Structure formats: C-alpha cells, structure tokens
Amino acid sequence: MTSTSAAVRLDHVVFSYSDTMVRFDVTFAPGEITAIMGPSGAGKSTLLNLVAGFEIPREGRVLIGDVDVTIAPPSERPVSMVFQENNLFAHLDVEKNVGLGRSPALRLATADRRDVATALTRVGLAGMEKRLPRELSGGERQRVALARVLVRDRPILLLDEPFASLGPALREDMLDLVASLHAERGMTVLFVTHQPEDARKLAKNMVFVEAGTVAAAGKTADFFTNAGPEAFRHYIGGER
C-alpha cells in the first residue's frame, strides 16, 4: 500500500481574485517534503488551493506527474489536504470522518473498516472510533485528519499550517508523525508553515513565497545559511 510519488508542477500559473493577483512557476520534487514559507497574505494558501483544485488558474497549467489537472475537480486529483481547522464533520464520529476518505457515500466494507482502524492506530487514536470531534483535543482532531490521509492513500499531501494552533510539544509529536508517515509512504508533501524550525526539521526543500510569487526556492539547509536568499533572511529575521 505505498503510493507512488509524483512531482507537482505549476507551469506559468496566473490566478486572480478580486484585486489580488498571483503568478507561480515552480516544481516540487517527487517524494520529498517541501516547506512553503512566506509572509501572511503572500499567497501560500492560494498555491496549495491551486494544487488541490479549490482554485482554477486563469492562465497556465497545473501538472501532477505527467497529468494536466488544471481544471480537474478537487476530488479527482491525486491529492489529500489537511487544513488548519475544520478538517472534520462535527456531527460524524471519528470512524465515519476517516471512512469518508475511502467512500464519499460512507459505504464501508469490513475491509474498509479494518483499514480505518489500522490508520487510527497508526496515528495513535486506537479505539477512538466512536468519539465525536467535540470530544477530542485539537491535536487529536488533526490526527484524525492524518488518519484519513492514510486511508485515502494519495501520492500528494498538502498541509496548510495544520499544526499552527498546537502547543510546542504536541506540534513536535505531529511533525514526527508526518515524518514517519512520509518515510513509509514516500508521498510528495507540500507543507505551508510559519515556523522555521518545522521547515528545518521536516523539509528537505524550501519554497519562499512573497507578494504572490515564488521569490526563492532551494534546499532548506541553504536557506538557513548566510548565503540564503535575502528576502528570506529578512523575513525570518523579522520573525525572530
């Protein structure tokens, strides 16, 4: 059950909403974790939304592997996404929330249920199948979302600041979890974060977004040297 990884490419993508405009031309390496950083409002989430299919570019193409998915609906893309919030349906229990990753009609065969249970065990929520989201902590809810990612088993994983609201220790645990899931499945991960440590710990690559465009891209390690892009140094300087 290993998903084959694929590169994600935004080919001269132009997108506008109201009076803001973004232009992306960037490729994310297959099977690797890339951190996406940048100031608030720079277009990080928009970038993920374009990959996920929540936004349709005005110009350019979105490619996953060799397939042009520019206008494919979100559910038909080989992509899973975890949001900062609202990853779960409040009225459905944990098992159903995860099970939706397998069948949008929630028709789960015995094997599916077993997979759901396995995924829950894998993210440390064994036995919590019947809990409702409101009975879970913030960290546990995000684990449920990750369990659904496992059940869906798509080659691309988009993380839109999923751990931003968690405490440092919890966040640490979650990063470890993502790292180990990645080690197992080898999916291509795009990880939007505000925390330089997250990027350092998890991501091999780094893309720096500023003012609606990719200002710099490269190895994460290089970004944190004195030779790193100036805009980036300026950004994390401001953050520190």
Added chain:
Amino acid sequence: MSVSRTDPRIAAGIIALAAIGILIGGAFAGLGIEAARNPQGAADAFDSYLFRIARFTLWQALLSTLLSVVPAIFVARALARHPAFPGRALILRLFAVPLALPAIVAALGILSLYGRAGYFAEPLAALTGGTWPGIYGLSGILVAHVFFNLPLATRLILEALQTVPADQWRLASQLGMGARSSFRMIDWPAIRAALPGIAGLVFMLCITSFTIVLTLGGGPAATTLEVAIYQALRFDFDPARAVALTLLQIALTAVVVLALMRLGANTTGDANLPVAQRNYIKAKTGEKALNTAIIVVALVFVGGPMLATIVSGLEANLGRLAGEAAVQRATLTSIVLATLSATLATMLALSLVMARRALAGSRTGGEKTLLERFTDTGAGFVLVVPPIVIGAGWFVLVRQSVEVFSLAPFMVVTVNAVMAMPFAVRAVRPAYDAASERHERLCAQLGISGWNRLRLIDWPVLKRPLATAFSFAMALSLGDLGVIALFGSDAVQTLPYLLLARMGSYRTDDAAGLALMLGLLCLALTMLADRLGRETTK
C-alpha cells in the same frame, strides 16, 4: 473558491427556479393572452387614484416592516441570551401560529383587545378622555401587521443568531464583554447579514396585505395595490389592468427591497467547528430583567389576540364541531395539503440556498451573475404576485386542455409552496451558509457531492433550520385562503375555507371554534416538526 460548474447543487437551483418561473410565467402568459384582446385597461389603470394607493401601500408596508423588525431584533436577542428562559420552546412555537390564522380571525382577535368593544377599550377611553375610537386606520393596520410579522421576524433572526459559532461566545464571555458590546461585536454582524432578507420578506408580506388593510383601515383611503388588482380581476375582469398593476407592484417592491439589500452586508462570519448552546453566557441581573421584560411584552402582544381567539373559540360547541364529518374532512385536507406544500417549499428553498452558495463560491470576486441574483433575492419576488393573478392566469391557460377542477389540489399545493418558499429560504440560508463555510473544501476534496452530501453532511446540520422552515411553510399553507378560494372546488375544502363559509352563513360561533382548532392544529404540527428537527443522528 472555485467549484465546478457541474455542481449538482446548481442544477437543483436551476430546476427550482424553472419550476417557480413556469408557475409565474404561465400565469402571466394566460392573463397576457386575455389582456391582448383589450389592452386598453393597462393604460387606464394609471390615474391619480392609483398614485395615491401606491403611495399608501408603500407607506404602510414600510412602517409595518420597521415596527416588526426592529423590536424583533431585541426579542430574538433576548431569547438568544437566555437559552433556559422558562417556556422558551413554547414561545417559539406559539410564534409560528399567527401565520396560520386567516387575516379576519387575527383582526377579530386584535379587536377583542384594542377595538371599540375590546377589553382595553375602557382603560384606553379613561386614558384618552371620551370614548375609545378603536384602532381603525393606519394604527390598526400596523398593530395587525406587527402581530403577524414580529413573531416571524423574531424566529428568523434567532435562526441567524444561532449560526454564531460558540467560540465567539466563549471569547466574548472571556473578554468580559457586556450585553452592549457583545451585541455590537457578535450579534449585530450576524443579524445584519440576515436582516435585509428578513426585512424584505416582511415588507413583501405587508405590501400584499388585503383583508387586514381593508377591515382595519377604516375606509377606501386605506387601500393597497393588491385590492386594486383583485378588483380588476374580480369585478371588472380586466386582465390587462391586473397585469399592469401586478407589474407595478413588483417594480415598487423591487426598488424597496434592493435598497434594503444595499443596507445589509452580505458577510458570512467564518464559523468554527462547534455550534453549541450558549450555556456560558452569564447575563447580569440588569440585563436579565430587561430581556425578561422584552420577552414578556412581545409575548403579551402576540399572545393577547391569540388568547382572545381561544376565549371566543371556547364558546363554540367544540364537541359538536369536532364530530362533524365536514370538519374532519377539512382538517384532513388541510393537513395533507399543508404537509405537501411545506415539503415542496422546503425542497425549493433548500435547492435555491444550495445553488446560491455554490454560485457564490464559484465566483472569483466581481459581479454576481443573474442566476445567482435570482437564487438569492430574485425568487422572493413571487410573494408579491397575487395568488388571484396566478390562479386566474393558469385557469385561462389550461381551461381548453385540462379538467380545471382536477387541477385545484395541484394548484393549491404548488402555489402555496412557492409562496412559502421565501420564508423557508430565510430560515435555512444562514445555517447552510455557515455549514458550507466549514465543509465546502472538505467535501470538494473528498468528492462528497450530490445525494451523498445532502444525506451525510448537510442534512444532519440542517435538520433544525429545515424544521423551522417546514413549520413556517406549513403554517402559511394552513392559513391560506387566496388560492383555495379561487380554485374553490368542493373537493378541496380546508379548515380556513370552512371557517369563512361558516362566517358567511351567520355561524360566527362555529367560525370562532374552527379558528381555535386551526391554531391548535398549527401548534401541534409545529411541535411535531420541531421534534423531528431536533432528533440527533446516532
């Protein structure tokens, strides 16, 4: 956020719009054919008298709207701040009853209190000196309209308030916000988003008011356009004039409603996961007292005429009435027709609400499309097309090809459903939009759409507002007379129809008893709808 154009929700909305369009368009086509034979009436309609009644129509409707909606904000908020207020659930259910009462029953109930021979006549006479002249004239019209619309607006505003996420309330209580600042920061944004729609709805109801305006207005100086349309079709049988007046009525309403829209911001707050009870609100004693006073005053105002209706209803020989075959038949017919209409109305409303949301989501900034506007406010304008116009139009259209009487139940159900649809929209939309805000991307991502989405995601969240919508629609259909009277066939006799028939043959006691039974029926059905809506999915 972009959503594919093939979203089944948009298709549902288009089907709903098409159904409404066919109903209205067919009526206009029918009357248009007749009007073409003698188009002169359309031009003759526009004289100085018409100008006067148009002015009066707008004036009374604006005042009625203001007096209904502004107090409703405070009543709704008071109810929202006190989820454990004694009898709260019952009050809310009672608030659905006025809609089910035929106008004349409500008018008589109101007059039992404020009329020349009403309970308050003596104290009022002592207060004003001389004899109490009653409330005939503008004041009577306003009292009656507020009686009908204050409860309606209260429930709809409450529905909007209940979409405020619990987090915001926690935040407010944590920040120690008082009643006033929490109103400004939390309640008002939610109310403001819903208010133009609610005010527009009330306005349209008052624009088309007929029996209330004539009976309590004191004379033909108090006449609405609706009366003129009725007169044009009924006494003069001048379809050209009726069509011209209807179009004028729609145009005037459109101007006012669009102006209302501009006042309101169309913002949906970003809602978070739990939408829960507000148990953590700790209202201060002063606020508690004030809110209690507000609720009690509203209850007395709305409950008073209802109580008077009950009192006179009890004087009737209820046992005999309930035993009559005609009454039993009419009750059953009423229940069946109202249930069908309410089901259809709720489905139409849900389709429109879903389509509007999907269209708003697929729009990347910029202007709303015509389709979105129609799913938004546009469809609401059906309210100002008089039922007599729809009825007569269809009658003309189909008389050659169809047995008209067999059409009666069908017409009653569809016309009532379409007329109740705008109410249902107002009840459902805030909750749907808030839920969609949370679920939209997740559903798109997981490929949950169409029937699956309705069943698994939307239905559980929307059950309560759908129940509200359903009970409103049912109350409205229960009380309807317009369509029934026009298509009146002996096969479709409803309770209000029977009530008027008894009144028309001197049997006022019977009529009072039937009014009581109608009110109780409405209350019972509302409670049933509420109960169905509250059941949890487990």
Added chain:
Amino acid sequence: MRSLILSMTSALALATVAFPAAAEGKLTVYTYESFTSEWGPGPQVKKAFEADCACTVDFVSVADGVALLNRVKLEGASTKADIVLGLDTNLTAEAKATGLFAPHGAAGADVKVPGDWKDDTFVPYDYGYFAVVYDTETLKNPPKSLKELVEGNPEEKIAIQDPRTSTPGLGLLLWVKSVYGDKAPEAWAKLKGRVLTVTPGWSEAYGLFTKGEAPMVLSYTTSPAYHMVAENTERYQAASFEEGHYLQIEVAGITTTGAKNPLAEKFMAFMTSPGFQDAVPETNWMLPAGKTDKPLNPAFDKLVKPTKTLIFSADEVAANRKAWVDEWLGVMSK
C-alpha cells in the same frame, strides 16, 4: 425528487377530486358556496330534484355571485356548467353580454318578486332587501330613514362593505344612489363620519357587528330571522327606512352548454316549485320567489316589510357601475 412530488400531488388530485361516473342524466350546477354548504339549500334541493329526475346533480361552488360570473367567463363556451345559479340582478346584464347563456323558454311563469322583475334569460329563485341591522342592546334609537342614517350621530358607527369587492357593498351604493341621485356624493361625505370601517366582504362586517365593534351593519332584512330561528334571540333587528329598501334578486340561468341538456330546463321549472322554494327561507335566509308548501316560519312575519322597493335595471347598473364606484371612491378615500 421532483417527479416524486409531482406524482404525489397528482395522486392527491386524483384522490380528492371525485370524478363522477359519466352516467346518463347528470346536471352540473355552478353556484356560490353558502348555497352548497350543509346548512345551505344545496343538500335539500339536490335530494328533492334527484328523487324526481333519476339523475345526478353536481354542484360546483365558488365564493360568491361575482366569482361565479368570473368563473363562467374564464371557462368560456367550454364550461361544464349546465346551470349557473346565484347571480344577482346587478350582474345579469354583464352575464348576458358574454353570450354564454341561453333563453329559458317557459320557466319562471309562477315567480313572484317585488317590482315584477322579468327576464328572458334569467329566472329569480329568491330575493331580499338590503337593510341596516342594529343591535337593540347598544342602539336605542335606530335610524328610521336613510336620511337619518346619513345625518345621525357619528359616534354611533356602522360597518359597511366595499362596493369594489362585495355584493352588499354595491347594494348600499345603489341604494344611496337611488335615494339621493346626483346628491349621492354629498350624502356619502356625511355618512363617512359614521362608517367605522369598510370591509372587503359581508362576513367581516357582520363579524365586527356581532363582536360589538359597531352597533349597526349593512345586511339584509332577513338577517334577524336567523338570530330568531337559530339563536332564539330578538336582539338583532333590521331598521325600516322610509325611503324604501334596495332589492336584491338572485337568479339562475341556463348556459349554452345546458341548452343541450334536457335536465336543465327541468331544473329551472323545479327551481320555482315548492320542492326548491321550501328550502330557501331557513337555509339561504332569503325570501322565496316561488310558491312554497310549508308556511314561512313565524319569525319571518316579524321582519321589516319595505313599503317601497328600490331597484335599478340591470342595464342601468351595468352602464353606470364603474362611474358610480369611482364617485364613491372619490368621496370615501379623501
């Protein structure tokens, strides 16, 4: 989902609309609903006629006489009605103008109504006089003439109906016109102060009256008979007016459809016979236009008997109705 609704509603349509078997000998009568209600004359009339004709009588009822005419107009020549029963003399000219009615032949020879109203198309079946009905408990000195009504104490109110929407409303308008002629606007201007309110129909005004809101209401001379017979009270009485009372005659006519149905002519003859007429007084609360077998209830003897009958011809009403209503509106809406 939509088709489900459609099928549900059409199933309902089928379930609630009883299609009578297309038996030979069926007569369709369009009338107003208080005629067919269970305390109306309808049930008795149906029974009596069916016993005699070996046929089925189908009543189809609409709100009132005006709605009745509109219904026939809307249906045109394809109307199912054989007989239209319940128009009043103010509507007959307009009804005839539609060309949808056929002459009745010999029917109506035994009819006796005040003013000897006769017509080749329509036959009267009952009549009544408009009158001001008052509450003896709250009004000690009822007006004795239209003049007294117009000029009386404005504190003693009357509830009237709108001539644009109701038959009695139009009746009062014609009554005032027939008494005051060109001076009618001045009379209305005076009366206006006494008018509590103008309701859309008879029911609303009468409801206000019995509720005690107004001590007087515009109704019929026969209204007190209902209260005497059914409620055993003489509290409500009609005021007799010196100038006379305006007459309302209710008539029936055979449609062009009915002209082909032999039962129609038979029904018209039956209509003026005791089988029909006996039912009129205590169900329709009007005065019978034909011969009755049963003596009238003594309560009817106590009713006001107008000394003078006022009525405009159908043609006069048809020609002037709009202008007169506009004149009324001009005064009353100031």
